Every structure is written in C-alpha cells, then in structure tokens.
Amino acid sequence: MEQQLPVEKEHPTRSRDVLVWTLASTLVVLAVLGGLNARLRREPNNDGYALVRHKWQLMMKQRQPVDWLILGDSSGSCGVEPEILEQRLGGSALNLCVVRSLQIANDSWMLQWHQQHLGTPRTVVVVHAYDVWYRTVDAAFYAHMSHVPLPAGFWHSLAPDPGLDGEQAWRVLLGRWLPVYTDVSSARRLLFRRGGAPRVFEDLREDGFSPLTQRREATINKSLAAHLAFLKTAKFEVAPLNRTALDAMVQLADKQGFRLCFVQGPILDELYNHPDFQRYYAGVRTMYEELERKSSQVTWIRDVRTFPRSEMQKPDHTLESAAKQYSIWLAEQLQGRKPTVPQRLR
Amino acid sequence: MLFNSLTFVIFFLVFYVIYLSTQRNLRAQNHVILVSSAIFYGCWDWRFLALLAFTIVIDYFVSVNMGKSENDARRKRMLLISLASNLGVLGFFKYFNFFASSVHDLLSMAGLSVSPLTLHVILPVGISFYTFQSLSYTIDVYRRKIAPAPSLTDFATFVCFFPQLIAGPIERASELLPRVLSPRVITVQSVDAGLHLLLWGYFKKLVVADNVAVIANGVFNSYEKFHGFDLWIGVVAFAIQIYCDFSGYSDIARGLAKLLGFDLMVNFKLPYFSLNPQEFWSRWHISLSTWLRDYLYIPLGGNRRGERRTYTNLLITMLLGGLWHGATWNFVIWGGYHGSILAVHRYLNGLPAVKAVSMRQGGTVGRVVRWLAMTTLTLIGWLFFRARSLEQVSGMLLGLFQFQPTVNMSNLMRLVFYATPLVLHDWYQHRTGDLLAVMRWPAWARVLYTVVVVMWIALFGYRLATEFIYFQF
Numbered sequence: 001m002e003q004q005l006p007v008e009k010e011h012p013t014r015s016r017d018v019l020v021w022t023l024a025s026t027l028v029v030l031a032v033l034g035g036l037n038a039r040l041r042r043e044p045n046n047d048g049y050a051l052v053r054h055k056w057q058l059m060m061k062q063r064q065p066v067d068w069l070i071l072g073d074s075s076g077s078c079g080v081e082p083e084i085l086e087q088r089l090g091g092s093a094l095n096l097c098v099v100r101s102l103q104i105a106n107d108s109w110m111l112q113w114h115q116q117h118l119g120t121p122r123t124v125v126v127v128h129a130y131d132v133w134y135r136t137v138d139a140a141f142y143a144h145m146s147h148v149p150l151p152a153g154f155w156h157s158l159a160p161d162p163g164l165d166g167e168q169a170w171r172v173l174l175g176r177w178l179p180v181y182t183d184v185s186s187a188r189r190l191l192f193r194r195g196g197a198p199r200v201f202e203d204l205r206e207d208g209f210s211p212l213t214q215r216r217e218a219t220i221n222k223s224l225a226a227h228l229a230f231l232k233t234a235k236f237e238v239a240p241l242n243r244t245a246l247d248a249m250v251q252l253a254d255k256q257g258f259r260l261c262f263v264q265g266p267i268l269d270e271l272y273n274h275p276d277f278q279r280y281y282a283g284v285r286t287m288y289e290e291l292e293r294k295s296s297q298v299t300w301i302r303d304v305r306t307f308p309r310s311e312m313q314k315p316d317h318t319l320e321s322a323a324k325q326y327s328i329w330l331a332e333q334l335q336g337r338k339p340t341v342p343q344r345l346r
Numbered sequence: 347m348l349f350n351s352l353t354f355v356i357f358f359l360v361f362y363v364i365y366l367s368t369q370r371n372l373r374a375q376n377h378v379i380l381v382s383s384a385i386f387y388g389c390w391d392w393r394f395l396a397l398l399a400f401t402i403v404i405d406y407f408v409s410v411n412m413g414k415s416e417n418d419a420r421r422k423r424m425l426l427i428s429l430a431s432n433l434g435v436l437g438f439f440k441y442f443n444f445f446a447s448s449v450h451d452l453l454s455m456a457g458l459s460v461s462p463l464t465l466h467v468i469l470p471v472g473i474s475f476y477t478f479q480s481l482s483y484t485i486d487v488y489r490r491k492i493a494p495a496p497s498l499t500d501f502a503t504f505v506c507f508f509p510q511l512i513a514g515p516i517e518r519a520s521e522l523l524p525r526v527l528s529p530r531v532i533t534v535q536s537v538d539a540g541l542h543l544l545l546w547g548y549f550k551k552l553v554v555a556d557n558v559a560v561i562a563n564g565v566f567n568s569y570e571k572f573h574g575f576d577l578w579i580g581v582v583a584f585a586i587q588i589y590c591d592f593s594g595y596s597d598i599a600r601g602l603a604k605l606l607g608f609d610l611m612v613n614f615k616l617p618y619f620s621l622n623p624q625e626f627w628s629r630w631h632i633s634l635s636t637w638l639r640d641y642l643y644i645p646l647g648g649n650r651r652g653e654r655r656t657y658t659n660l661l662i663t664m665l666l667g668g669l670w671h672g673a674t675w676n677f678v679i680w681g682g683y684h685g686s687i688l689a690v691h692r693y694l695n696g697l698p699a700v701k702a703v704s705m706r707q708g709g710t711v712g713r714v715v716r717w718l719a720m721t722t723l724t725l726i727g728w729l730f731f732r733a734r735s736l737e738q739v740s741g742m743l744l745g746l747f748q749f750q751p752t753v754n755m756s757n758l759m760r761l762v763f764y765a766t767p768l769v770l771h772d773w774y775q776h777r778t779g780d781l782l783a784v785m786r787w788p789a790w791a792r793v794l795y796t797v798v799v800v801m802w803i804a805l806f807g808y809r810l811a812t813e814f815i816y817f818q819f
Binding site for chain 2: 003004005006007008009010011012013014015017018020021022024025028029032033180181184187188191
C-alpha cells in the first residue's frame with residue numbers, strides 16, 4: 001500500500017472534560033437557537049406569515065363591526081384601498097386579505113370571528129385570484145395556519161375544520177412555538193443577515209392595504225410563464241375544503257343578513273385575454289353563478305378589471321396607482337348593490 | 347425507524363436508560379438489546395421479523411450441530427444448509443424478479459416466446475447485511491475459527507444488534523460475539539468518541555448527503571438537459587451523496603454502539619483519498635470488501651493460482667459484489683467495472699517498468715496525477731451505479747466529455763457550499779492519519795466545533811427524514 005491508512009485512536013480524556021464540552025456546547029446552541037426562536041416568534045421573517053398575523057391582529061384591534069369587510073388573498077391585499085371605499089361608499093372599510101396559501105378557509109375563519117366578537121358586517125367583499133380554488137391543504141397551508149393568532153385548536157370551533165390528523169396538528173403548533181425549526185430559511189436569513197424573504201408586501205397600512213411600488217419586468221415575465229404553463233393543462237375544480245368554506249360563509253350570510261360579494265382580483269390583461277385563461281375562467285364563472293343561485297345574499301361582480309404590464313408587479317398583483325383605479329372601480333360596482341342593513345357612517 | 351427521525355431519538359433515549367439500568371446483569375442487558383432490536387426492526391415491517399428469526403434459528407442450530415460433530419462430511423452438510431437457507435432467502439426476496447426477467451429477455455432474444463413471471467416481492471430491509479453477517483458466523487464455525495454461540499439468545503443478539511442491523515457494518519462473529527458474551531464497559535473515551543461519531547455522522551447525512559442529493563437527482567433524472575461540466579457536477583454530487591449517506595450511517599451506528607460499550611468495525615477510511623483501485627477497496631465499505639475477500643475471493647483461490655486465475659477471481663468477486671448491491675444490471679456492470687480496473691491495476695503493477703516508476707513514488711505531482719486518475723475512475727463507476735439504464739450510461743458518458751461554454755452556477759455553488767466542510771474535515775483526518783483527530787483538541791475548540799456542526803445541522807439539515815441509500819440493498 002502506497003499510503004498509510006488512517007486509524008481510529010480513542011484519546012485519553014476525563015469525564016470532566018467530556019462533561020464540560022458537551023454542556024458548554026449545549027448551552028451555546030440553546031442560547032443561539034433560543035434567541036432566534038424568540039425573535040421569529042415576535043416577528044416572522046417571512047412576509048406571508050407576517051401578513052397573516054398582522055391582518056388578524058388588525059381585526060382584533062377593532063371595537064365595532066366593519067361596514068366593508070374585504071377578505072381574500074394577496075391580489076386583494078395590494079389591490080383594494082379601503083380609504084377609497086370609505087370615501088365613495090361611506091362607513092368603515094378594512095382590508096384583511098392575506099395570502100393564497102390559506103385559500104378560502106381563512107376568509108371563513110375571519111368572517112366567523114368578526115361575527116362572534118364584533119358583530120355583523122354590512123358587506124363582505126371577497127377578492128381572490130382565479131387560481132385559488134383548486135388548491136388543497138398542503139405544507140404551505142399548515143405553515144401559514146401556525147401564524148393565525150388564535151388559541152391552539154381554533155380550527156375545531158371555526159368552520160371549515162381542515163381535519164388535521166395528529167401529525168398535521170403537531171406541525172401547526174410546532175410552527176407557532178418553534179419557528180426556528182419549521183421556518184429554518186427565515187432563521188438562516190436572520191442569522192446571516194441576508195435580507196428578507198421574497199416580498200409579499202412592501203408596506204402595511206393601518207387599514208390593511210399593502211401597496212406595491214416596485215415594478216419588476218423579469219418577475220412579470222417569469223410569473224406569466226408559470227401561469228400559462230399551469231393553464232395549458234389545468235381543469236377548473238374547487239377543492240373540498242374551499243367548498244366547505246364557501247358554504248360556511250354563505251350560511252352565515254343567510255343567517256345574519258349581510259351581503260356577500262365575490263369579485264375577481266385585479267389581473268394582467270395579457271393573461272386575462274389568453275384563450276387558456278378564458279377556458280379555465282369559464283369554470284370560475286360557473287362556480288360563482290351557482291353561489292348566486294344558492295343564496296339571495298350572494299352577489300358576484302361579473303366584470304373583471306384588467307391592467308397593462310406597466311401597472312402590475314406580477315400578473316395578479318397591482319402597483320399602487322392601479323390599486324387606486326381598481327378600488328374606485330370596485331366601489332362603483334358595489335354602489336350598484338343596495339345595502340340590506342342601514343349604513344353606519346363615521 | 348430511521349436514525350434521522352425523532353421517533354428513533356426517543357426510542358434510543360428510552361432504550362439507553364433501560365440498558366444502563368441493567369449494566370450489572372449481562373443476561374438482562376442482552377435481552378434488552380434483543381427486544382429493542384426486534385422493536386426497531388419490526389417498525390420497518392413486522393412481517394419480516396419472522397424471516398429474521400428464521401435465519402437466526404437455522405444458523406444457530408446448524409452451528410450447534412457443527413460444534414458437536416467431528417465428522418467433516420456432516421459438518422459440511424450443516425454448512426450447506428446454512429448457505430442454502432441464507433442464500434435462498436436472499437435469492438428469492440432480492441433476485442427472483444431480476445433473474446426471471448433476465449431469463450425471459452434471453453429467451454425472447456433467442457426467439458422463444460415465454461410469458462414473464464414476476465412476483466410482487468417486497469425486499470426486507472437489511473436482508474443483504476444480516477444474511478451475510480450470519481453466514482460469516484456459520485462459515486467461521488465450520489472453519490473452527492470460533493466456537494458456536496452458547497445460546498440462541500446470545501446468537502440472536504449478535505445478529506440483530508440494532509445499530510448495525512439495517513445497513514452494517516457487517517460484523518464478524520469473532521469480533522462482536524465475544525462482546526455480546528461479556529460485560530460491556532462504557533468508558534469515558536468510548537462515550538466521547540461515540541458522541542463525536544454521532545455528531546459527524548448526522549452532519550454527513552442531514553447536511554451534506556441529503557442536500558447534494560438534490561443536485562445529483564436533478565442531473566441524473568434529466569441528464570439529457572446537461573452537458574460537460576454540469577454533468578460532472580451531478581456525478582461528483584452523487585459521489586459525495588453516497589459516501590456521506592453510507593459513511594454517515596456507519597458513523598451513527600458506530601457512535602451508538604460505542605455509547606453501549608461495543609466497538610463496531612470502521613467501515614470507511616477516507617476512500618476518496620485513494621491513489622489506486624486496490625487502496626480504494628481497502629477504504630470503501632470495508633466490512634463488505636473484507637467479507638468478499640475472506641469468503642469468496644480467497645476460497646476461489648485468491649492470488650495463489652497464477653495471474654489469469656487471479657484476474658478471474660477478482661472479476662467474479664467484484665461482479666457478485668456488484669450484484670449484492672441490487673438486482674439490476676447496472677450494479678453488476680458497476681461491480682464488473684471495478685473488478686476490471688482492479689485486474690488492470692494488478693497487471694500494470696506487475697510490469698517491470700511500472701514497478702520502477704512506482705518505487706520512486708513520483709513526488710507530489712505524481713501523487714496528484716494518480717489521485718486524479720483514481721478519482722476519475724471512481725466517478726465513472728458511480729455513473730454506472732446511479733444510472734437507471736444502459737442508455738443513460740452511454741448518454742452521460744458521451745455528455746461528460748462534451749464542451750459546454752456555460753455552467754449551472756446554482757448547482758456548482760450549492761455543491762461547493764455543502765461539500766466544503768466535508769472536504770476540510772476529511773482532509774484534516776487524512777493529514778493527521780487519525781479518524782478521531784478532533785478528540786485531541788482542547789475543550790474550547792471542541793465546543794466551537796460542536797456548536798458550528800450542530801448549528802449547521804439545525805439550519806441547513808434536510809428537514810424531511812430521508813432513507814439512507816444503502817437501505818435499498
């Protein structure tokens with residue numbers, strides 16, 4: 001043999017030395033990880049998680065029912081400016097749109113919480129992108145669920161119940177109590193100061209509106225390509241949990257007598273006009289029409305407001321200037337609907 | 347129950363408390379090992395506990411009968427029973443479909459139309475390891491190298507010892523059985539070494555292997571999209587993956603064993619520092635290579651029957667060694683490939699001109715050249731091992747040597763990021779010649795090392811508990 005092979009030599013050591021290095025190492029590791037964990041629990045370093053927590057906390061700060069309660073996903077979060085609705089329609093407006101990962105379930109949970117703690121809203125406006133309906137409960141769903149600031153097990157008392165098994169419930173709670181374990185990429189960014197996660201929002205106002213100002217051509221191109229790739233073969237369907245969430249919201253609207261209004265979020269004109277999109281969207285339309293037939297409290301705004309590239313950050317995320325236009329348009333659409341309860345004016 | 351799962355951590359902690367509490371009672375302690383090993387194995391699939399028990403019972407009674415008898419013919423018959431049962435079980439569960447489909451393909455090529463016969467046979471985890479371990483015991487009893495185990499429980503504990511049951515090291519009865527039969531002493535040194543091996547083993551598996559696997563899988567699963575350097579990145583990634591996955595498992599197994607007062611054999615000795623094929627096989631999967639040497643190569647005649655016969659024996663041994671890894675032709679080809687380069691190396695080393703050059707060693711440049719040559723040969727071998735078809739092998743081989751102006755920087759950066767700590771650590775061990783060199787460091791350095799490694803595992807360790815590659819063998 002040309003080279004000497006390495007050997008394993010157990011080196012003399014004392015119990016005290018082994019104890020010292022294992023204990024010291026354990027303490028240092030626990031201190032660092034504990035610090036990271038505390039920091040992440042205080043403020044998630046992931047925009048999606050932070051948005052979920054902030055919007056819920058925004059609602060929990062309210063002292064009376066909101067007149068125009070806006071629920072939905074990120075297309076609504078950056079697309080609907082409550083101040084414009086308040087100016088045009090009167091009353092109070094609050095944008096509680098979060099992220100697509102929580103699908104319709106979060107809309108239903110928020111609505112029920114609002115009803116239980118604040119009372120009946122005047123009108124609930126649900127703003128979603130076209131591609132939220134098929135999504136099923138997945139890792140992203142659980143991860144965002146962890147950041148809903150309600151007591152553990154809240155999903156048993158608010159419909160829909162996602163039917164989490166032991167392991168899934170454990171993952172949700174782990175995400176809440178040990179984010180350094182479940183959100184390790186945020187922990188890495190914190191430790192190495194590599195900046196934030198891909199941004200879901202740049203700013204968050206007191207009324208829940210999170211305006212976007214940075215235009216990114218590359219992001220639009222990449223995202224549009226992804227949407228078109230999806231639409232090429234996708235067949236419209238509503239996932240079971242989303243169906244249950246819709247039913248729960250419709251039932252509550254029937255029972256409490258508020259208007260439940262669905263609207264497509266702002267969308268890039270290139271995407272909207274694509275034949276594959278129109279084919280897919282026919283299924284969305286059918287779903288909304290069925291909902292309208294189910295209940296007299298449900299309305300669906302049939303028109304879709306589109307925007308050119310210059311006004312969008314992503315195919316379903318408007319820049320602030322376009323959000324203003326969308327909000328004005330939305331207010332005009334809502335004005336055409338007669339309110340069922342007296343207006344509460346500030 | 348994977349080593350890299352929370353379930354196993356809890357299992358081991360509970361087991362360890364009970365194990366330590368029976369430290370004064372050897373029999374009770376062995377029973378604790380046996381029951382825990384049965385639980386550990388049963389968690390994979392309780393149905394295969396019966397198969398494991400079958401192997402144990404047959405080989406125990408074969409060894410008892412051999413021990414009682416002086417009649418060579420009778421002892422040989424007993425050995426044949428053990429060989430038949432172990433190889434029969436292995437052959438059926440692992441190779442039935444492979445041989446059936448190969449025979450079917452051969453007959454089809456000869457123009458004979460035969461319906462394919464396949465059975466849905468589940469491969470029992472660890473079968474390649476425990477059958478070989480048990481076989482080595484019966485062969486050693488036959489050869490009168492060791493006495494039969496005094497009791498069925500003791501023998502079962504030797505076979506089932508859970509740290510090495512699923513993926514080795516393949517222990518020799520002459521080494522492990524005496525430790526089963528005598529009280530274990532857990533020293534401070536063994537705890538220190540055990541903790542270090544556990545830490546480094548988990549690092550290799552969770553941080554290095556599972557993260558570079560993403561690169562390797564991406565390249566191998568879509569090899570047509572990659573050329574030149576990008577393919578080399580994929581092959582290097584797989585070489586690192588399989589090394590860290592397997593040696594990581596071995597380190598964890600050995601670390602656990604040291605905490606229990608057992609010393610399992612070193613299975614890897616920095617194989618990628620090898621300068622020639624012979625050296626590679628003295629550093630890679632040592633428990634298997636030595637098993638093949640002692641129970642196959644040497645009985646075939648080894649190097650004692652002339653050069654031609656030596657080359658044939660090398661080839662047969664390595665072909666079967668390849669087949670041991672799996673029931674597909676790419677493993678056989680991989681084995682044959684290594685057998686061939688071993689034979690070529692032996693032939694070239696026998697040439698006077700080459701001998702003269704080797705004597706001079708060639709200095710640093712010579713060593714680097716030889717290291718590069720051996721590493722290239724090893725990487726090409728891994729291509730055979732990992733590829734899913736001969737078409738992929740030929741496609742990738744051609745692609746490796748195609749020039750390509752751009753490089754997939756994402757793959758390259760990821761590979762460099764995860765491989766660097768491994769390279770530094772192994773290089774340090776290579777320079778010191780000591781696989782536990784870190785244990786010599788002062789306490790403050792051990793703390794720093796431990797904190798860095800644990801933080802790497804916590805922040806970069808792959809989150810999903812993935813199986814170890816060698817479980818499929």
